């Protein structure tokens with residue numbers, strides 16, 4: 001692309017030539033520059049196209065997870081079934097298992113069908129199968145909380161079964177369920193009528209963002225919330241450990257340490273560490289933190305420690321790079337007026353390096369947030385935490401999952417309804433990453449704008 | 452104080468602020484300063500002249516141990532300030548640099564406000580008891596640095612936003628704000644116009660009343676104008692050192708003469 005001096009061409013006299021005419025040499029150079037610009041634009045365009053494809057794909061596949069099909073149903077909480085003695089004794093009410101609630105659902109469906117004049121050959125029990133398997137538990141929890149409601153008719157908003165949800169979202173069709181035992185064409189016909197009657201509707205489902213994961217049989221109830229909390233606690237551990245350790249190590253290495261073979265070896269090995277596959281850190285965490293130190297399996301604390309190991313090199317390398325980029329004349333200036341080395345570093349060098357350190361830290365955190373492989377080995381994948389932790393200690397020590405591990409887990413499950421949730425989870429994860437990066441950019445601007 | 456070796460050249464040893472004996476400086480294998488003996492007197496301006504790369508800055512940086520920050524740099528010999536060896540292991544270079552201030556060859560203001568640039572030194576040395584005193588120090592220093600009129604309305608503006616010559620005067624003001632006993636100036640006027648140069652020269656003359664000043668300069672006229680003593684360096688050697696008048700009118704060494712008259716350099 002670059003022009004080599006063309007010795008055969010007749011030398012163009014610089015004197016006397018018109019400025020308005022381009023010499024062949026200038027033309028060649030301009031053409032080369034135009035070509036290079038074209039390559040550059042083509043490269044950016046192809047990158048953008050891929051990004052757009054990716055985003056369209058992710059959102060196309062994942063947005064569905066943020067909506068869920070619900071059914072409103074008036075259920076009569078029969079005293080005869082729920083509280084035979086009629087004394088509203090909580091202990092007695094709790095004795096009624098979810099099986100005891102199933103007939104209530106069947107009754108409710110019977111009433112609904114009769115009221116709206118819906119025609120179907122299905123037995124009320126089969127009709128109840130349209131709802132999520134968690135419907136009975138939902139009623140039971142409600143009754144235990146509000147025992148006074150027994151005997152009254154209460155309107156519940158139940159999640160429908162994932163097949164019905166899939167039918168509403170177009171994923172499940174009458175053809176595709178030919179071999180599906182959990183739903184039949186007659187049931188779908190009923191769904192159509194219930195939709196017409198306004199009982200079944202798609203709604204925004206905040207539980208996907210805030211709720212906990214659910215078992216294999218209830219994809220409709222699975223949510224990211226608890227694993228999000230797991231990720232949050234891991235990030236807190238990473239931030240609390242990796243940032244101070246990383247920054248202190250970098251400052252020492254860059255500003256104070258003598259330059260000898262020991263520091264050279266350390267420097268080389270930090271770069272090496274940055275290139276170590278994350279799964280290696282996972283197995284290290286397993287053997288050191290869990291097998292040797294006996295920290296609990298699947299705990300965000302352990303996950304955070306492993307991710308700290310993984311993030312440290314990133315933070316150290318970026319911090320050192322930004323310390324290096326501070327001109328030495330600033331250090332000289334500070335030392336020249338009688339500042340100590342530490343004053344020079346903390347008063348002058350560090351503030352100038354802060355934007356770089358910040359960016360490196362946030363990039364390291366974002367990397368850690370999206371990391372899955374090491375979590376596999378310390379048992380944070382496939383674990384279903386049903387409730388968010390109730391204290392900080394529990395958040396750190398009690399078993400939990402993490403966002404990417406949760407996504408991996410969903411993608412792995414057989415039911416196609418989980419597939420949608422995996423994509424939805426990816427959207428949430430991306431939102432987090434983009435937010436973090438935006439924060440990094442904003443903070444950096446803030447810092448830089450001062451001068 | 453009563454170093455016998457000093458007797459002879461100067462009868463009154465109390466006048467000698469800094470004394471360098473047999474100073475060698477190496478950058479790795481490069482021998483940058485070769486066996487230099489110099490006495491810097493109090494209340495005197497000493498000029499270092501010599502062709503580019505002869506080691507003027509290197510030697511200057513030895514006097515406040517700024518060379519410590521260069522890993523490959525090694526200093527041998529003895530340099531004393533008021534009779535105390537500044538390379539003694541017990542000496543903290545931080546305390547030394549508070550006494551021996553420096554203006555660098557390239558202007559290097561802090562990327563902070565003009566006010567903070569000046570106030571930084573007094574702050575870390577605890578020279579001001581309160582804000583008013585600090586304000587006073589800042590104003591006085593900026594006035595002495597011949598830049599007050601230009602910046603008095605924008606003390607909060609960044610020092611890095613000034614022009615090159617203004618930055619250099621800011622750096623001079625910053626150096627004198629900490630009230631050093633010796634001020635080392637490495638080509639302080641190389642980026643200044645004649646007016647600012649005259650102001651800085653005036654300042655140097657004024658500083659001489661209370662401090663000793665060492666100035667590196669490429670301008671023979673400036674050396675002749677401001678200094679009482681002149682040292683001529685050539686290829687790391689101190690070729691000649693003596694009264695400025697004598698060096699410029701009647702140099703002993705032919706190399707000094709050819710440099711002053713413009714034949715080497």
Ligand SMILES: Nc1ncnc2c1ncn2[C@@H]1O[C@H](COP(=O)(O)OP(=O)(O)OP(=O)(O)O)[C@@H](O)[C@H]1O
Nearest residue numbers: 478481483502503504505506507508509510521556
């Ligand atoms: N940091 C350094 N590392 C290695 N060599 C250096 C370093 N600084 C200076 N030198 C070498 O030491 C010698 C003297 O340099 P010095 O900066 O003292 O010259 P100078 O007299 O100040 O020149 P100028 O008038 O151009 O500023 C030069 O040969 C230079 O290459």
Ligand SMILES: [Mg+2]
Nearest residue numbers: 507508556637
């Ligand atoms: Mg120099």
